[in-house]
Amino acid sequence: MSDTVSNTEDHRPRVAAQRRERTRRRLIESALVAFSRHGIGVTVIPEVIASAGVSQGSFYNYFRTNAELLEAVGDALNLDMFSSIENAIGAIGDPLARMSTGIRSYLHLVRSIPVVAQFLAGAGVALVDKKSPVFDHFPADLKAAVKSGRISEANVEVAMELVAGAGLMAVHRIAKSKTPRDYPERITRAILRSLAVPEQEAVALTSTALPKTAIEPESLLEKAKDWQSLQTPSR
């Protein structure tokens, strides 16, 4: 069909676009490692160029500043994490269960991939500022839970901050030292308590089996599993 013909005519451009996309991915992957090592707010372009095997000039065909690169890494990571978690908790109807399972999944995911933990710990509050899909569904669940009377917090904003703060510290702790396997559950329980969830219910919510969080085969997360997360060499 004419379709075939037009595809053939598109062949070279399409190959080029694929190559471009592959290079872009390589740069993002290298940048994730570099940022995880040195923290954000530090120049990583030279390191990224070297480890991605791309020339200096080419780099600027993809990203124009360090910040742009960081944003790309953040976006890609957020997207992947969101997919994994949403996929795991999508079927849960109860807002409170969704929330607590989401938090647990998030922390377990971070805990299983050191490079990601390092990156997020280094990013700190910056990750919270920029609205990420990961946090998009939280307020809704929170409000739903309040409405259902399951938790009693007049101020949803304060609640959100407490959740975010606790999560941030937990990620930091996970990145910097060894944590027990049930560390995510303990953190989640403390968060639930702060939302005025009764102790017994908090325990129940954090004792259910965790749904399997699938990671896409070619995703950034999948690749990140294989990488070492060396701390920044002091100095």
Add this chain to the structure above:
Amino acid sequence: MSDTVSNTEDHRPRVAAQRRERTRRRLIESALVAFSRHGIGVTVIPEVIASAGVSQGSFYNYFRTNAELLEAVGDALNLDMFSSIENAIGAIGDPLARMSTGIRSYLHLVRSIPVVAQFLAGAGVALVDKKSPVFDHFPADLKAAVKSGRISEANVEVAMELVAGAGLMAVHRIAKSKTPRDYPERITRAILRSLAVPEQEAVALTSTALPKTAIEPESLLEKAKDWQSLQTPSR
């Protein structure tokens, strides 16, 4: 007479030491402002040099790296804040009241001095890592409260992290946007709840009048009140 002589011998070193100390203070003050504007992890040395009116060479007689400068600022600030707060809550006997009043004092203090809020928000988790006098008394109070049966948290470490995380986010929020006058009390209540303090008691603990937090006349905090806290120039 001999008095004159001995005075003469003491005089020069003393004058020199005073001068040195004054310059050091000027540098630290300038650095607090600079860090509050740009965040830590950014070079502020040129700006500090300019605004302290000191030559490049002189700067390096006092601090050899950006990190050393940051540490000096952090130490000075921590010390001043610790004095103010400890002075305010020193007389409180009940551990839980000490804790909650301490948190409230801390947040109100931060809230009243924008430069400090900006600085601490920019420092983020780094301030928690390095043991500061501000956090020194916390664990003791927490343990005492647990022992007294007032709160029931098996894991003190997790509790500490939640407190620190909530505090961190609160500081961040204070620095970045306008907060209601009772914002510190709301945060403190959420924290108390997460420690399993009953709602009624949490409300009671955060409804007492706040003891006056005195700020030393020549201290960094006192000076910081006068300074503007410009946000980082976008870039």
Add this chain to the structure above:
Amino acid sequence: MSDTVSNTEDHRPRVAAQRRERTRRRLIESALVAFSRHGIGVTVIPEVIASAGVSQGSFYNYFRTNAELLEAVGDALNLDMFSSIENAIGAIGDPLARMSTGIRSYLHLVRSIPVVAQFLAGAGVALVDKKSPVFDHFPADLKAAVKSGRISEANVEVAMELVAGAGLMAVHRIAKSKTPRDYPERITRAILRSLAVPEQEAVALTSTALPKTAIEPESLLEKAKDWQSLQTPSR
């Protein structure tokens, strides 16, 4: 055709490599002059940058320290001198004649290019330390001569040091003041005597016509001929 393609693919790297090599040469040439003026152990980078017409940044793409630059100059010069001399004496079979003709050629060469004389005089003993091709063949000739009974020095090492020392001082003298045309021959004769060569033979060995020492057209030596050798500006 495929020819065109492969040429195209080779073309860019080759051009780049050529450009790089040309810049490197310019830097080395400028450095030779600078070192000849100020001696080694003095920073010449700013002067080299200025006189080579290269930016500061570019310089560090080639050499990272003053010492690295010096080494490059030394290597290039040693190589050129070695080529010239070896080319001149290669056909001589008698070890003693090779040696004495080599020394004479070396000193005449130095004497004919003031910039080189200045450079070597400034380098002093450092040039002897680092094994240079110039000195590579000496020990072999010396040993051969000893074996042949022509000279009687039990200790070859001591002999080498004397040769090197005499050569060093001669270069220094040549650089610092005007020397008679037969100065190299006089020095060579003294060296031969110190090796216990009989006076008559020493005279004979230093009276032969000197083979022509060819200098490669584009070599450092050839270029150096054109340059002035200003003494260090007093300071």
Add this chain to the structure above:
Amino acid sequence: MSDTVSNTEDHRPRVAAQRRERTRRRLIESALVAFSRHGIGVTVIPEVIASAGVSQGSFYNYFRTNAELLEAVGDALNLDMFSSIENAIGAIGDPLARMSTGIRSYLHLVRSIPVVAQFLAGAGVALVDKKSPVFDHFPADLKAAVKSGRISEANVEVAMELVAGAGLMAVHRIAKSKTPRDYPERITRAILRSLAVPEQEAVALTSTALPKTAIEPESLLEKAKDWQSLQTPSR
């Protein structure tokens, strides 16, 4: 007597002058060590100030530049060495014996004090340039020996250069590596040969017992014996 009185009146100035002289000595001593470590042509003022325990400002009451300091060290050292050697060979009448014994004494002296060897090796040809008392008597002895027909060198200058060159290399060798005890004698023999002294006589001249070279108790040489001669830390 009035003498007593005037002495009394002079007391403070005299004490001051003595103190001044003592400080000056301390600086020279520290500088000798510093130069021996780093070579000449390198800034040693900070190190000298530190190790002599003198303030920055005071240093400039004694020496105004690095070069002036170096010259003072060189002068003091030359004077001490000259005294020691002249004292040892003063009684020798035969010019050739004076010469050879002087060379031997010089090299043995250098060999016995590593710091001095390091310093002289670092100074290199610079020490020869500036006329030192050590070399003052050489030409006279050399000419006397020529006149006596003991050696036959038409060109005294060339002979001097060869002696200086050999001495220089020998010092360098002594400083940089371990040398056999009779190393000075071997070098001296080679020098004598280069002056056309017959082998047998050269051996005889270098086989006599070496006169004791006395070192003044408070002299730079005496102190230098106690110091370590660390090589420059590579870098």
Add this chain to the structure above:
DNA sequence: CATGAATGAGGGTTCATTCAT
């Protein structure tokens, strides 16, 4: 004279960015 804080010139080094090929 001694002291040591302060200075500023100069050199060293990195890195984002441009551009000819």
Add this chain to the structure above:
DNA sequence: CATGAATGAACCCTCATTCAT
């Protein structure tokens, strides 16, 4: 689009030197 040489701004750091005390 890829390449990598070249650039210049910015920062880092040392040190000789001055000067008030």
